[in-house]
Amino acid sequence: MKIRLDNVIKTFDTFRAVHGVSLEIESGELVALLGPSGSGKTTILRMVAGLEYADGGHIYFGDQDATDIPVRDRGVGFVFQHYALFPHMTVAENIGFGMSVSKVKRSKAEIVARVQQLLKLVRLEGLGDRFPGQISGGQRQRVALARALAVDPKVLLLDEPFGALDANVRHDLRRWLREIHQELGITTIFVTHDQEEALDLADRVVILKEGKIVQQGTPQAVCRDPKDAFVLKFLGDANRLTGEVRAGRAMAGGAVIDAPGLADGPAEIYARPRDLDWSAEGPGVAATVTRVLDRPGERRVMVQAVTGEALEFDVEPERDIAAGQAGFVTLRRAKVFALDENPA
């Protein structure tokens, strides 16, 4: 089902959580709402679900205006961060709950068969008789997903679904959710503050800040062409240098990089840790190594630039760099933004 948000607004008491968000989600698409806490991502998801009513604007499911349809009639599957499984029901009873309370009457045998089918889908065959307190967090979240899918929702909504899980469990579940989405083709929106999760999983990433959409696009589009410094920083570690643009080139402490199309004036230059390198001679930013951290695949070098900035970058494991060494940080690749004189 295609979902469309049209200038949706939500205000809590005096605090405006969502400022006029418009968004279209194609049928079968897997979309991530990504943003820091307080960006309104969860509120948007809850409004799509009907767990929160929009104060302004409209939400359409297909051609139908769903803005005022209560959650129980909206036909959404919602997965909560902390699972929200019914603790007094077994796994099978949890999954069957939606079918047993539905207005569409189903026979006992029908429900049992569907529960078995869903248990198989989420790879929990044989655990139907356990209570939620007796299975692991990752298993609980899979039960929660099966429960949400049991009612054949028009859209699947996941609120930080892997937020409460260990890193490796999170990784497995991510891949598994992707597979399930491919298998079922159900329109899915999930909320996360973990950029890696959003980029790994989603067809399209919607980045939010303070209740507004800052940028949306495929993972490739937002990674390669972040619209502003906020998006760039939010998507991953970045070093920041202040400098100046002159005649289409940005300069910072001896390093020079192309900045086509930018007007002359103060600028900020952002470079990922892998986009910097170290050399004994310039041209580059003169700096002194303060510390080297050894990691399995690379060495992380921390330096203090003469311009006062602390920079971090990664070099190959074979490189011989030690604390106290002086040299130059060279820029391989960077993004240049005109410096906002009055940052928000």
Place this chain on the structure above:
Amino acid sequence: MKRNVLPGLRLSLGLTLFYVGLIVVLPLAALAVKAASLGPVDYWSIVSSPRAVASYRVTVLAALGATVFNLFFGLALAWVLTRYRFPGRRLVDAMVDLPFALPTAVAGISLTALFSANGWFGSVLSHLGITVAYTPLGIMIAMCFTSLPFIVRTVQPVLEDLDPALEEAAQSLGGSDWTIFRKVILPLLSPALLAGTSLSFARSLGEFGAIIFIAGNQPMKTEITALLIFIRLEEYDYQAAAAIASVLLITAFVTLAITNWLQARALRYTVKG
């Protein structure tokens, strides 16, 4: 004994056991010994005398009535206090404890004044043909009053801790309000409700001060068991008093045992497998 990192086990356990022995077990044991000093035949004739049996009936029936009433009203009160925010909520919340704080005799006297034929409530009710004072109904009302806090105070914290996401999940799955209450909320409250109910019932069985003023205390009709015990004591018939008291004690004990068992059943899902 296994070594424990938490300090003070021996001292605190010793003190507690000593205290429980002194305050709870010793008097109960004395009661049992006193009652047992009667032969089985005498014991049976005292506890099964028509007057005693009539007192059990009126006490147990009134206590059951009061407990059932409190079950609904107490749950409603706890529900309103936890789920909604309204002016005066904290005041109502504080008032729930009043029956604990007020001397029960004071409660009994006020209730009698209110429900007597010329009292505020009694005069209205007498027009409807209902007499409360000096009837089993009066006993029930006094019991309701003194045992109300038990249900409210046991259910309230559980309701407060109930994750709102559970209800949201049930709603998103299409459950109606009533279905959600019946299938999700009530089962989760049931252990607390059971605990509150059994405490409320046990308290009603033993209530004395609030009842004797409003009951009228006519033998065979509105004489509660606790009063019969008191009368036997006044007659210096300690053995008979102990015998009748032992019946109350056993009833309370059985009630608590049954509710504990029911509670354990209701909480089966918390057992780690």
